[in-house]
Amino acid sequence: MNKNIDEEHSADVIVIGGGPAGAATAFWLAMRGVSVIVVEKKQFPRDKTCGDGLTPRAVVELEAMGLQSMLDTQQKYHGLRAVAYGRSYELPWPNLPDYPNYGYVVRRSVLDQAVLDRAASVGATVLYHHEAIEATLAGGHIQSLRVKDIETDEASTLTAKAYVLAEGSNARIARSLGARRNVAKPLGLAIRGYFETDRSDEHWIESHLDLRDENGATIPGYGWIFPAGDGTANVGFGLLSNSARWRKMNTTHALERFLQQTQDAWHFPADRSAREATGGKLQMGLSIEPRSGPNFLMVGDATASINPFNGEGISYGYETGRMAANAITQSLGTGDPRPIAGFTTALQTRYAGYYAVGTLFVKAISNPLLMSSGVWLAMRSKATMTPVVAIMANLMPGSAPDRIEQIYRLTQRLREREAG
Incomplete structure (x- = not known):
């Protein structure tokens, strides 16, 4: 009222x-x-x-x-489809006692x-x-x-x-x-728009983890496609960084490149651009x-x-x-x-x-070499990518200290794989 x-x-x-x-x-x-x-x-x-x-x-x-x-x-959707380096994995939300295994x-x-x-x-x-x-x-x-x-x-x-x-x-x-x-902590930038697609009823949200800037450098962020069930999808680009080198990025142009990258697979109209999209900062x-x-x-x-x-x-x-x-x-x-x-x-x-580890993660991916190698390693198998997604969504079992320990253990495994 x-x-x-x-x-x-x-x-x-x-x-x-x-x-x-x-x-x-x-x-x-x-x-x-x-x-x-x-x-x-x-x-x-x-x-x-x-x-x-x-x-x-x-x-x-x-x-x-x-x-x-x-x-x-x-x-309703079941989980995340992660896409990078020519691979795609459909990763269901985990079955946890305190949370449902679905989203909307x-x-x-x-x-x-x-x-x-x-x-x-x-x-x-x-x-x-x-x-x-x-x-x-x-x-x-x-x-x-x-x-x-x-x-x-x-x-x-x-x-x-x-x-x-x-x-x-x-x-x-x-x-x-x-x-x-x-100001030493991360500041994100995000932009999104709604685009018509005949895949609007899909039950997976999609995240692309290997985006590039206009010079071909790896971007510390991701593109998303979230089917809305109404004939459209919410399509956006998010930049996660605490490095000044990325803060002047033109997010509209980044979203335009992402749309071009995914247009054929998602059948977005060829005449739609990102000029109508809206964006903002993420503290x-x-x-x-x-x-x-x-x-x-x-x-x-x-x-x-x-x-x-x-x-x-x-x-x-x-x-x-x-x-x-x-x-x-x-x-x-x-x-x-x-x-x-x-x-x-x-x-x-x-x-x-958890956020302290997230801040270190953002600092790491601000380096294009670390970002690209980390994503490449995680995307080598569905078994590796599954806990990565659970960590990023803060959907891990156990107490807070247990969850932090899980993150460090996974990080160590990735480093061992890189060394091997």
Whole structure:
């Protein structure tokens, strides 16, 4: 529901942003009887630059929020088809106790509306077309939030016991609170468009791992084709790097080359170009700090929770949203501010080890020689490529330390194969 801002000026929690992280936070809070207002700048449904692919990590969160009926109407897929150096392997998602072995392709205009509607259905108040313009601080606490109705240009003040910053990568309020990105950590670039294909009903998403630039050099990234089930596929190009040499790459031209490379196999129209595609930056690896304060915390892209191995962000938006709701519920219920103030540590505990390895991975593939040799070695057999894909999607069994150990063991095996 979209209430007028004059009807309600305060709540237990105010969430800035209604994307994956903000909507998930609002849902889990409202489900527990916590009053919550979501301040969303856009009018939904709205488009969003994204690959639209939901991995099992995202699916388990959506199913937990009661959105299986929405997913049932979307394109289901079984796993990833990896393509490189003339080889192609269909790699099913692993069978794990905590995750399903399937995913979906869902346009963000559909997905984000469904999750935010779900949050509203359990009691969250959603203020569409409202922009958070200023936070008033006192002693490190947010005292109030100034919000503007974009349609009328009228401003009002909202107050809450706790505030969640889910603004995405352009986090205006977060920056005003001192949040800054560690420029030494990876920054991704991505671009995507929708293209007609008669293979739209396929049950595998496809990733090409041996892309080249205009000079023939190996690119530290990948191209994707995600069949959408509606006569189109989401086709995109992602660059994962922390090397300055790649940051000025023309991603539109890179997508054009990828389309030409895959046009015959996927039957994309010859007259379609990438000029209509949209792109953006991907802040990855928990590269933004601080992520919490005495009565506020940051989730999703606002805290750079994107996986540096593959550029996936939706599932981590949902996960950090649920974590935030847990911390806030505990804090409000006990009167103890430490669960909110300590949210930075909670994120570190859950993700930092895996993301640290991902950051090293990105650094390695920024070197074209390491990128090409690593992909070539991994693609020598399906048996080798299967655990690589599981690592990149963060779908490994065991505890966090066990998963990190699996990555190092696989890396060592690849090095031994290269030496042999």
